[in-house]
Amino acid sequence: IPILSSYGINFFENIRDEFWNSFNVVVAKKEGKIVAASLLIFFKKTIEISWEGWLREYANISPIDATTWGIIRYGYEKGFLSIDHGRSAKDSGTYLFKKGWGTEIKPLYYQYYLNRAKEVPRIHPTNPRYRLYINTWKRLPLWLARRLGPKIIRYIH
Numbered sequence: 001i002p003i004l005s006s007y008g009i010n011f012f013e014n015i016r017d018e019f020w021n022s023f024n025v026v027v028a029k030k031e032g033k034i035v036a037a038s039l040l041i042f043f044k045k046t047i048e049i050s051w052e053g054w055l056r057e058y059a060n061i062s063p064i065d066a067t068t069w070g071i072i073r074y075g076y077e078k079g080f081l082s083i084d085h086g087r088s089a090k091d092s093g094t095y096l097f098k099k100g101w102g103t104e105i106k107p108l109y110y111q112y113y114l115n116r117a118k119e120v121p122r123i124h125p126t127n128p129r130y131r132l133y134i135n136t137w138k139r140l141p142l143w144l145a146r147r148l149g150p151k152i153i154r155y156i157h
Contacts, residue, residue, distance in 0.1 A: 010150075011150065012039070012051075015039070015041075015050075019041060022041060022042045022043070023039065023040060023041045023042065024039075024040045024042075024074070025037055025038065025039050025040070026038045026040065026067045026070045026071050026074065027067065028054075028063040028064070028066035028067045028070070030058060030061065030063070035054060035055050035058040035061075035063045036052070036053065036054035036055070036058070036063035036064050036066065036067050037052070037053055037054075037067065038051070038052045038064070038067040038068070038070075038071060039051045039052070040071065040074075042080070045079070045080050045081040045082065046080065046081065046082045046083070046084055047071060047074075047075050047080050047082070047083045047084065048083075048084040048086065049068075049071060049083065049084065049085055049086060050086070052064055052067065064097075068101060071083060085098040085101075085103050087108055089126075091126075092126075
């Protein structure tokens with residue numbers, strides 16, 4: 001799944017190797033082809049949806065809805081008590097998607113050390129400067145995104 005590839009396959013192989021007994025992958029298929037995937041990590045009675053991705057050409061059928069429903073069913077069948085959808089910027093597309101599934105919204109608070117900076121950085125999808133980077137990334141050829149992704153991802157979080 002292309003969106004996952006920006007981290008590099010070694011990243012996910014390391015997760016598999018380290019957490020082999022506490023993770024799973026849920027996929028959605030169309031006519032036998034994997035069109036979406038969600039990587040889950042388990043902690044106690046919680047499922048964390050750590051990464052998700054889908055093939056852009058199948059976005060019109062919302063395959064990530066199928067994986068989300070699969071995660072809910074899997075969690076129920078295995079006795080999990082909660083599903084952690086992860087963080088999202090308020091009112092972003094991912095935030096609205098998660099909210100649409102009835103997610104309980106819990107704010108996350110951040111602390112910043114402003115080393116020589118005058119103000120907290122505005123790293124949010126609605127920031128026009130950040131939006132420029134997002135739109136540029138979306139237009140990169142897949143081969144280039146796969147090559148650059150693992151090298152720059154550590155500077156984004």
